[in-house]
Amino acid sequence: xxxxxxxxxxxxxxxxxxxxxxxxxxxxxxxxxxxxxxxxxxxxxxxxxxxxxxxxxxxxxxxxxxxxxxxxxxxxxxxxxxxxxxxxxxxxxxxxxxxxxxxxxxxxxxxxxxxxxxxxxxxxxxxxxxxxxxxxxxxxxxxxxxxxxxxxxxxxxxxxxxxxxxxxxxxxxxxxxxxxxxxxxxxxxxxxxxxxxxxxxxxxxxxxxxxxxxxxxxxxxxxxxxxxxxxxxxxxxxxxxxxxxxxxxxxxxxxxxxxxxxxxxxxxxxxxxxxxxxxxxxxxxxxxxxxxxxxxxxxxxxxxxxxxxxxxxxxxxxxxxxxxxxxxxxxxxxxxxxxxxxxxxxxxxxxxxxxxxxxxxxxxxxxxxxxxxxxxxxxxxxxxxxxxxxxxxxxxxxxxxxxxxxxxxxxxxxxxxxxxxxxxxxxxxxxxxxxxxxxxxxxxxxxxxxxxxxxxxxxxxxxxxxxxxxxxxxxx
Amino acid sequence: xxxxxxxxxxxxxxxxxxxxxxxxxxxxxxxxxxxxxxxxxxxxxxxxxxxxxxxxxxxxxxxxxxxxxxxxxxxxxxxxxxxxxxxxxxxxxxxxxxxxxxxxxxxxxxxxxxxxxxxxxxxxxxxxxxxxxxxxxxxxxxxxxxxxxxxxxxxxxxxxxxxxxxxxxxxxxxxxxxxxxxxxxxxxxxxxxxxxxxxxxxxxxxxxxxxxxxxxxxxxxxxxxxxxxxxxxxxxxxxxxxxx
Amino acid sequence: xxxxxxxxxxxxxxxxxxxxxxxxxxxxxxxxxxxxxxxxxxxxxxxxxxxxxxxxxxxxxxxxxxxxxxxxxxxxxxxxxxxxxxxxxxxxxxxxxxxxxxxxxxxxxxxxxxxxxxxxxxxxxxxxxxxxxxxxxxxxxxxxxxxxxxxxxxxxxxxxxxxxxxxxxxxxxxxxxxxxxxxxxxxxxxxxxxxxxxxxxxxxxxxxxxxxxxxxxxx
Numbered sequence: 001x002x003x004x005x006x007x008x009x010x011x012x013x014x015x016x017x018x019x020x021x022x023x024x025x026x027x028x029x030x031x032x033x034x035x036x037x038x039x040x041x042x043x044x045x046x047x048x049x050x051x052x053x054x055x056x057x058x059x060x061x062x063x064x065x066x067x068x069x070x071x072x073x074x075x076x077x078x079x080x081x082x083x084x085x086x087x088x089x090x091x092x093x094x095x096x097x098x099x100x101x102x103x104x105x106x107x108x109x110x111x112x113x114x115x116x117x118x119x120x121x122x123x124x125x126x127x128x129x130x131x132x133x134x135x136x137x138x139x140x141x142x143x144x145x146x147x148x149x150x151x152x153x154x155x156x157x158x159x160x161x162x163x164x165x166x167x168x169x170x171x172x173x174x175x176x177x178x179x180x181x182x183x184x185x186x187x188x189x190x191x192x193x194x195x196x197x198x199x200x201x202x203x204x205x206x207x208x209x210x211x212x213x214x215x216x217x218x219x220x221x222x223x224x225x226x227x228x229x230x231x232x233x234x235x236x237x238x239x240x241x242x243x244x245x246x247x248x249x250x251x252x253x254x255x256x257x258x259x260x261x262x263x264x265x266x267x268x269x270x271x272x273x274x275x276x277x278x279x280x281x282x283x284x285x286x287x288x289x290x291x292x293x294x295x296x297x298x299x300x301x302x303x304x305x306x307x308x309x310x311x312x313x314x315x316x317x318x319x320x321x322x323x324x325x326x327x328x329x330x331x332x333x334x335x336x337x338x339x340x341x342x343x344x345x346x347x348x349x350x351x352x353x354x355x356x357x358x359x360x361x362x363x364x365x366x367x368x369x370x371x372x373x374x375x376x377x378x379x380x381x382x383x384x385x386x387x388x389x390x391x392x393x394x395x396x397x398x399x400x401x402x403x404x405x406x407x408x409x410x411x412x413x414x415x416x417x418x419x420x421x422x423x424x425x426x427x428x429x430x431x432x433x434x435x436x437x438x439x440x441x442x443x444x445x446x447x448x449x450x451x452x453x454x455x456x457x458x459x460x461x462x463x464x465x466x467x468x469x470x471x472x473x474x475x476x
Numbered sequence: 477x478x479x480x481x482x483x484x485x486x487x488x489x490x491x492x493x494x495x496x497x498x499x500x501x502x503x504x505x506x507x508x509x510x511x512x513x514x515x516x517x518x519x520x521x522x523x524x525x526x527x528x529x530x531x532x533x534x535x536x537x538x539x540x541x542x543x544x545x546x547x548x549x550x551x552x553x554x555x556x557x558x559x560x561x562x563x564x565x566x567x568x569x570x571x572x573x574x575x576x577x578x579x580x581x582x583x584x585x586x587x588x589x590x591x592x593x594x595x596x597x598x599x600x601x602x603x604x605x606x607x608x609x610x611x612x613x614x615x616x617x618x619x620x621x622x623x624x625x626x627x628x629x630x631x632x633x634x635x636x637x638x639x640x641x642x643x644x645x646x647x648x649x650x651x652x653x654x655x656x657x658x659x660x661x662x663x664x665x666x667x668x669x670x671x672x673x674x675x676x677x678x679x680x681x682x683x684x685x686x687x688x689x690x691x692x693x694x695x696x697x698x699x700x701x702x703x704x705x706x707x708x709x710x711x712x713x714x715x716x717x718x719x720x
Numbered sequence: 721x722x723x724x725x726x727x728x729x730x731x732x733x734x735x736x737x738x739x740x741x742x743x744x745x746x747x748x749x750x751x752x753x754x755x756x757x758x759x760x761x762x763x764x765x766x767x768x769x770x771x772x773x774x775x776x777x778x779x780x781x782x783x784x785x786x787x788x789x790x791x792x793x794x795x796x797x798x799x800x801x802x803x804x805x806x807x808x809x810x811x812x813x814x815x816x817x818x819x820x821x822x823x824x825x826x827x828x829x830x831x832x833x834x835x836x837x838x839x840x841x842x843x844x845x846x847x848x849x850x851x852x853x854x855x856x857x858x859x860x861x862x863x864x865x866x867x868x869x870x871x872x873x874x875x876x877x878x879x880x881x882x883x884x885x886x887x888x889x890x891x892x893x894x895x896x897x898x899x900x901x902x903x904x905x906x907x908x909x910x911x912x913x914x915x916x917x918x919x920x921x922x923x924x925x926x927x928x929x930x931x932x933x934x935x936x937x938x939x
Binding site: 009012013016322323325326327356359360361362363364365366368369382384385386387388389390394398399402403405406407409410412415419422423426434435442443444445446447448449450451452454455457458459460462463464 | 486488490491492493494495496498499514516517518519520522524525526527528529530531532533534536537540617618621622649650652653654655656657658659660661662663664665666667668669671693694696697698700701705709
């Protein structure tokens with residue numbers, strides 16, 4: 001997918017100015033948050049479960065090479081083929097080759113964020129193969145001229161019922177429907193035909209189980225089951241970091257993933273798929289392929305950002321992020337929005353291609369406290385800021401400003417003088433009012449709010465004066 | 477038992493913008509029987525540098541602050557944000573410099589946010605303030621999520637007969653300040669502040685109280701821009717100490 | 721160099737892999753793979769009656785409907801009654817494992833085969849059921865095809881009360897003991913298919929069944 005993260009600031013301001021989007025975001029805000037809060041109460045030991053989940057993910061990431069080999073061996077034993085892709089282009093090439101080999105003309109897709117990273121739909125189309133997104137949210141976006149998703153769990157969360165009603169009326173040529181169940185039924189009927197005729201199903205993978213060589217898929221709609229049951233070929237595209245050891249570990253992670261994502265105790269469907277259909281079976285794919293994708297992940301292993309590889313893609317961080325709630329997902333400019341995206345985008349798409357993202361956070365740590373695998377997201381964002389500074393990627397004025405400020409702050413007398421002058425200047429700007437409407441040096445602040453007036457003297461001045469008069473008082 | 481020797485770190489923002497918060501903290505600590513010193517060479521804890529990726533600047537200011545506050549029984553900060561920076565970040569900053577890491581660890585163990593210190597360490601029975609009226613409380617992010625400041629300010633306010641606490645929805649949501657975030661992405665920051673102000677208004681309280689001046693300036697600025705000239709925005713120390 | 725070698729090579733380099741630490745890591749892996757201890761689990765009372773009650777409650781919370789019958793012989797009549805009450809068709813596709821029940825005697829036309837798009841009612845058993853979350857565990861095989869619980873608009877599952885276990889971990893242990901290795905598809909099902917993709921409003925019947933009805937056999 002093309003990366004537009006360098007336009008974050010402009011995109012975020014456009015999001016704020018988009019009245020329809022703001023209405024949709026306001027409507028969506030908090031629904032996931034409330035449901036999650038209820039769902040985690042069902043766990044007697046939520047913190048202990050988080051610790052266990054983080055430990056499971058660490059166990060694999062700390063020896064990822066060996067776990068990948070183990071998974072590969074087990075998957076091959078079950079009759080699956082395992083392929084490796086260094087980047088998105090290789091994902092596209094491998095999937096297109098698999099499709100050609102099996103004479104595939106249509107691919108039904110269950111949600112895969114990695115296929116978004118790779119731009120797979122465009123590649124398939126270019127090869128004359130029809131990709132059909134079957135997750136309702138992804139389908140809505142695909143028929144809306146391949147609009148990118150704005151959320152990893154709820155891709156069309158930025159769209160309203162009205163938006164979808166207009167869209168389906170236009171693309172399906174059916175009478176405009178205004179009820180959500182009717183719209184859902186309409187999509188079901190369109191997609192059912194595709195499920196039955198596609199020769200290949202494509203899914204992501206929530207987890208790869210090393211014990212059994214299986215892929216685990218978490219879905220609610222049943223589209224994940226459809227694309228892995230009906231077509232004769234099933235291709236799993238997933239990142240190399242998704243391996244977990246055992247089925248017990250899978251159960252632990254499943255206590256957290258749906259609760260953190262949508263606030264469900266468990267998703268409607270949870271499928272563990274192992275190998276291919278036996279000759280006497282009625283359904284299931286005859287061919288199963290795993291495409292294990294690097295696309296930046298291998299270079300995160302063992303480094304200062306390795307904790308990010310624990311991520312299980314629940315979306316809780318964005319659901320709880322004040323910035324995401326305010327501007328939505330598109331402003332982030334790539335596949336992954338919100339706090340996890342602000343870490344992943346620089347790591348996977350290049351730190352120089354996403355200068356704003358690590359700074360696009362208040363570091364409120366709401367993401368950190370909800371993360372089911374305890375990724376210290378604010379700390380990783382801060383480290384990315386440090387990397388940018390070290391690489392000279394921040395604007396020169398900012399770097400010089402910080403340097404000068406830090407230099408002065410190490411010299412108390414000079415700092416005290418500067419603070420006194422600053423307090424008086426701001427007081428003068430306020431001109432007797434309680435607040436300043438326009439701060440020439442910080443218009444970013446005063447564009448959207450006033451700047452309260454200072455008292456006019458610094459604490460150190462007043463404290464010194466008070467001590468002096470107290471000393472004089474004592475002298476008398 | 478000798479009085480506790482407390483070093484008060486007033487914070488750079490209080491120094492510049494609201495000295496009365498520093499004096500309120502001083503009064504609260506002295507009323508509770510502490511010997512309070514305000515080292516006059518203190519400037520900033522270095523958090524803005526640290527959060528902006530300027531490790532060198534942050535380390536220099538951390539060393540300066542550590543050196544200034546050694547020798548006190550306690551270091552008290554009227555800010556969850558600066559307090560957390562001193563207590564948590566200094567140690568991780570010096571992971572590779574054992575001597576400074578040890579000094580940072582020693583400082584961390586003695587550093588408290590103001591309301592935490594009053595409620596948990598001094599366990600004060602009463603506070604000198606005489607504020608009367610209904611207030612709502614904004615939980616600042618670092619204090620709440622990194623230092624566990626939630627019950628302490630409420631327990632202290634509950635000791636004031638004239639104060640009624642009316643909780644707002646979303647009291648734990650970020651106000652959108654975020655330090656330099658507020659001037660890098662001013663419009664987003666102000667929009668988040670707008671939501672916080674809506675929560676404050678919905679609570680019906682004529683005053684909002686918090687423990688971090690950065691948040692309070694953000695909230696006050698947004699309230700005024702929204703045309704609200706009356707809702708008072710107060711630091712919890714001002715309320716607890718009362719006006720001189 | 722193949723992409724496999726390239727990727728694994730960079731991971732190995734990042735982890736400073738050598739023969740010595742590989743041997744140690746393999747021991748850690750073997751221990752992790754052999755470990756059958758579950759992580760923290762919410763309390764679920766283990767007595768049979770409590771398991772049944774919890775399974776029923778959680779299933780209903782997941783929007784399934786639940787009926788309880790005394791013996792397997794009562795199943796066809798109970799299903800006929802449900803279909804009549806819901807004004808649903810009396811023809812159904814079923815797992816071969818249920819083919820021996822007297823469906824005709826209850827006025828139902830039930831065919832044991834794989835599911836087709838036109839099938840409106842699918843009747844299945846289940847491998848076991850999980851009380852913690854109100855979840856059916858389905859294991860695929862020639863006699864238990866996966867699509868029967870997926871394609872029809874109505875899915876009816878027969879659950880033996882003795883097969884209700886407390887946790888998903890118990891289900892894994894049952895599978896290991898009884899099946900050896902995992903079948904092609906293990907599907908955990910918790911209620912009808914659903915979506916919240918339009919305005920986060922939950923709608924039942926996205927791509928799979930609109931309704932799931934459970935008939936629990938006590939005997």
